[in-house]
Amino acid sequence: MTHNDKPINGQDNPSFLNLLNQLPPPPPAPELQSKPGPRRLARLRAAWKESWEGGGFLYQRWEEVFQARHASWHEVANWIKAAALFGGISLIVLMLDAAGDIASATLKGLSAVPATNGGDGSGLWGTVDHPVRVFLADQAAHLSVAPAALYAFWQLTGLVGLVGGFFGNAGARIAWLLFGIGSLAMIWFAAPAGGRAAATGLAALMWALASIFALRGLTLRPIVHNHPPQFMPQFNPTLHLHATLPAPTPTGGDFDDVHRLQR
Incomplete structure (x- = not known):
């Protein structure tokens, strides 16, 4: 409470600001009393101010957010x-x-690649890639899918299996194994009869070299743990002998001395 420095007649002299704060609030203007909008806005403003005071709804929620840290x-x-x-x-x-939009755009981009690239079968990669294209084109004739889409999916499966297998993903490594087996089967069925074995063998060697990266760290050696168990059962054989000795019978003066001590 604000006061002046000099008292009057032994009593405190309140300041002008203190008296001003004690005055009642002025009544609303007559033109505002007939309009419900300003009164509703005033009630909302008062409710908002009250909710931020100590114990109010918004004040408690803010305290919970502050304590949650x-x-x-x-x-x-x-x-x-x-x-x-x-x-x-x-x-x-x-x-x-x-991620779905990115995968869809990737598949559409790969499907746009024509399936006739490298179709002459020249070179090492053409020897392996051409039978795959021919096999997929023959199978797509009986399916409601374009040969380019099948070839794009085959490429994407091999890429995902190679990259995911390099980082040790088990599912990607399984996809890589199925990709290799399927590719060898397609090359065997679609390659020319005279060079079928050579094309399949060349594809197997390429797949084995790529598996060095796709199956990095994979071992078929069984893991044997030679750590002794933490809790070993301990056997401590003990021999317990139970002997029953007859109680001595008191006789004569000793019996009288025992009764005398009990008294």
């Missing part, structure tokens, strides 16, 4: 957990949607 997940308010989960799920959905 230093609290564990179980101590955080439920509405903060719900908001965080909803935001995380929304972010995952957006990422999956973006």
Whole structure:
């Protein structure tokens, strides 16, 4: 409370600001009393101001947000957990949607590549790639899919298996193995009869060389753990002998002395 420095007649002299604060608020203007809009706005403003005071609704929510920075997940308010989960799920959905668009654009780009590139079968890569193109083109004639789409999917499977297998992904390595087996089968069926064995063998060697990177770190040697168990059962044999000795019978003066001590 603000006061002046000099008292008057032994009493405190209130300042002008103190008296001004004690005055009642002025009544609203007559033109505003007949309009419900300004009165509603005034009530909303008062409710907003009251909610930010100590113990108000917004004040408590702000305190919960401030305390959530230093609290564990179980101590955080439920509405903060719900908001965080909803935001995380929304972010995952957006990422999956973006990943689907990227994968679709990649497949469309690969499908646009004509399937006649390298179709003459010249060179080492043409010897392996040409039978695959021929086999896929023959099979696509009986399916409702373009040969270029099949060839693009075959390329994408091999690329994903090679890259994912290099980073140790088990699913990518399985896809790489199926990709190699399927490629060898297609080359065997579509290669010319005279050079079928040579084309298949050349493809097997190329696939084996690429498997050095795709199957990096994979071993068929069984892993044997020679660590002794932490808790070894211990046997401590002990021999227990139970002997029953007869109680001595008191006689004579000793019996009288025992009764005398009991008294």
